[in-house]
Amino acid sequence: MFSLLRWHTMSRPATLLMTTCLTSLVVIALATTAFAVTAAENERSSRDGTVEVLWESGYAQYDTLLIASARGETVAQYPVIEGQNWVITGMEDGRYQFILESQSSSKFLFTLGVTHYSLSAAFSLFVAGLVMFLYLLFTLIKGERSD
Amino acid sequence: MTDFMLARDTALWILVAFGVVWVAWGWYLGRNNRTIEDYALAGRNVGFAMATATAMATWITSNTTLVAPQLTYQFGVWGMLGYSMAALGLILFAPLAQRIRTLLPDGFTSGDFIYRRYGRFAWALFIVISLCYAFGWLVSLGMAGGLLLSSLSDLSYLTGMTAILVICVGYTLLGGLKAVIATDFVQSIVIITGVVIVAWVCIDTVGFETMHTTLTEQQPALLDLLFPAAIMFFFNNVFFGIGEIFHSNVWWSRAFAFAPGIGKRSYLAAGLLWLPIPIVTGFIALAATSLNLIPPSADMVGPMVAAKLLGSIGAVFIFVIVFSALASSMDSLLAATSDLLTQDIVKKLLRPDATSDTLLKVNRYIVIGLGVGTWCIAAFKLATLGALLNFTGAFVASTIWPIVYGLYQPKLTGKWAGIAMFAGTVSGLVGYFTIGFYVAAIISCGVSLACCRIGIWQSKDMFHWHKLEEKG
CATH class of the missing domain: 1.20.5 (Single alpha-helices involved in coiled-coils or other helix-helix interfaces)
Structure with missing residues (x-):
């Protein structure tokens, strides 16, 4: 080799x-x-505001997946469909509680801490990408002209 | 089973009808293939309309119909726009296609170019990268077939995945590149008509105001133009798309197959026509929450929203569109990867004296082998489509600069081209594991550029372009 x-x-x-x-x-x-x-099971974190909640057999007795803010306000609620995971996206910085609810009972799943990447890091990468893209354009145009 | 799902029998009937029509057409188109050039390069004489349609249809794939909504669902407005920037890959390949056709008039594959331009070391790395990418894309297409069926009907993931593989392997095997290009032409018309209707119904049924209100309350980051991960993703996707097209034999084999003078115009037209399509397909994902839909996997959001909007007839409609999109890419990839393996592995390494008949036979066996191999890997369903595709971004983006400098800069040597691909790929994978899938390609491309520049700065050699015309 x-x-x-x-x-x-x-x-x-x-x-x-x-x-x-x-x-x-x-x-x-x-x-x-x-x-x-x-990583702890009842404490999760996300850097891009996305979280996946995997289905478990005991969840079938509940009707709703409730997402509450740290202050207890309801942020969103989604239906429980037997056998299906939930993929939740677009969450802002903060701490959220994930709770399954039915009319008679509720079950706390986990707390999610969302901390997005810093804007300066994101823009550094963006600018680096832009510069590299412009350089690629320049190289192609120059190559094309001298062809 | 939800109210918008197709009945098992309906889904099976559609699959059988698709299979029979495409395979029979593939046989009809390929009945006069006599040599490896007829089979692999459609006689090197494809005209402008067919050339543009095949380039566009191949680029409309599971990426566009499933991953564009996924990325919009994860990254919002930036995800949608960022995804459409993959059109730049086609647009920037336009001048390269012309130069490739001029420099290698008898070329067969992208591997041919790397071998003649850089020698064995860079060629070996390039082949590994190409095959990793080709398998990653093939597996993602197989997975997409399975996901499509399981989200739109109560058929299993394995049934859908098996069906699309059998159909595509069938007509590619019988018809070669002619069948691929002709089916792509019809599929592109089906796809464009379909996505426009779905988007129209989405706006008409849900409305911008409802979508905006729901997103503001429940998924505010999706409307945020300062969403950090999405900003990171933007140029990553640009370089991923460029890397995919610049290195892949899917696009090189077309550059060799198009008639002289056609490549540049057709790639440019295909890129401009493709640009708005991910915006249309991605946009519908923003309606998911308004429709109270929550996908079990992020890559299923597009078909779920479309089927919910259009009801049970709509499910049939979506089924046909996405199946066409998947087939139009899978056939191209099967054909191009089998050419790469036939020409670069069998002919270069194992049987340099093989005749055209032998290579034709080998090519067909490889198409079957690729189908079987893809089935075995896709059966495990290890990742989401977006994550799997962007994993390959670390590999393909490392080839951008070695390809560009290989075509225009005579000072870059094979050693440094190889180092650029290797260091770029490894750095991209490090970024993928430590930061996220949305930085793999850009890091890989940046490191590869740095290595190429060092190589050019150090080099005292000058490559003579006429060497590319010599047989490898």
Whole structure:
């Protein structure tokens, strides 16, 4: 395989760069998995305002999934359809309680903390993307003219 | 089963009717295919109308009909607009298509170009990236077929997924690229008519005011123009779309198949015609909450809203539209990936002396193998469509600069093109796991650009373009 790729012709800095990239990917994948395993079950968080509530068999006795703010105000409510998950999106920064309700009983599911990414980080990426896109346009136009 | 779902028998009848019509047509179109050039490149003589329709229809896919509503449902207005920017991939490929046809008049695949321009190291990495992407897209299309059936009827996910694979493998196998292009032409007309009707009914039934009020109360971030994750997503999707098109043999094989002088005009026209379609398909997702619909998976929001709006007849209607969209992409991908494997793996590595007849046979076996392989992976349904597609973004965006510099900048060498693809892909995957799927492509593209620039700065070599005309 190495001879196929002519690995031995790679310079030392190039080999080092590729090894570093691969190692960092493995470390980050392992760290992400470990974090996911240790996260608390009744406390969840979201950085993009989206959350998925997975169906469990005991939920069939309830009629409504209620989302309440930290102050107890109802933000939204959705019907319970047997066997179906809920994907809820578009939530703003804040803490929300997820509760299943029927006429006779209710069940607290979890608290969701929504903290969106900072705008400065988002715009930094946006500007970087814009600059790279303009450079791509420039390269294509220049290439086209000299063609 | 909800009130808008299709009955099991109706869904099965539609599947059988679709299957028989497309496969029979594929056989009819492919009955005169004699050589690998007839089968894989439609004789290199496709005209403007067919060329534009196939480019547009291939780009209207599960991405457009299922993922555009998903991203609108997750990222609101920015998701919808960001998704439509994938049209830039087609538009910017227009000049490249012309240059590709000029530099490689006898070329077959994108792998041919990378091999002749950069040598084996970069070619090996490119083939791995291409195959990862092709399988990711094929699996996502299979999954979309399954999701479509399970959301619009009480047939199972596995039945839908199996049906679309069998139908597409059937007519691609019999008709080759001619069948793919001809079916794409009809499918594109069905799709455009369908999505316009659905959007019209959505506005008429729900109305802008109701949608705005409901979203403001329940999903305010979707209307927020300063939604951070959505702002991050915007250019990510631009580079993902560009990366998909610039590297994929789906688009290169068309550049080789279109008649001389057609590629540039047809890709430009296809991009401009495609631009508004994700806005129309994505827009209906904003009506979900107003209709009291909550999708069990984000990628099911589009079909659910459409079927709810149009009732049981509408479910049939949506079924046909989305099935056409899926088929128009899956057939192209099956054809292009089998060409890539035939030309780049079988001919280059295993059987350099293979005749046209042998390659034609091998190509057909590969189409069947791809169908079986896709079924095996899609059966596990490991991720949502959006997440799966954007995972491949880390791979494809790393190829943008090696392709662009490969066509226009003679100083970039194979070693640095390979490093750019490798480092870009790994960095994109790191971003995917640590931040989210909405940054994978942009990080990958940025790192790849930096590596290419270092390579050009260090290089003392100059590539001679006439070398591309030599057989690999």
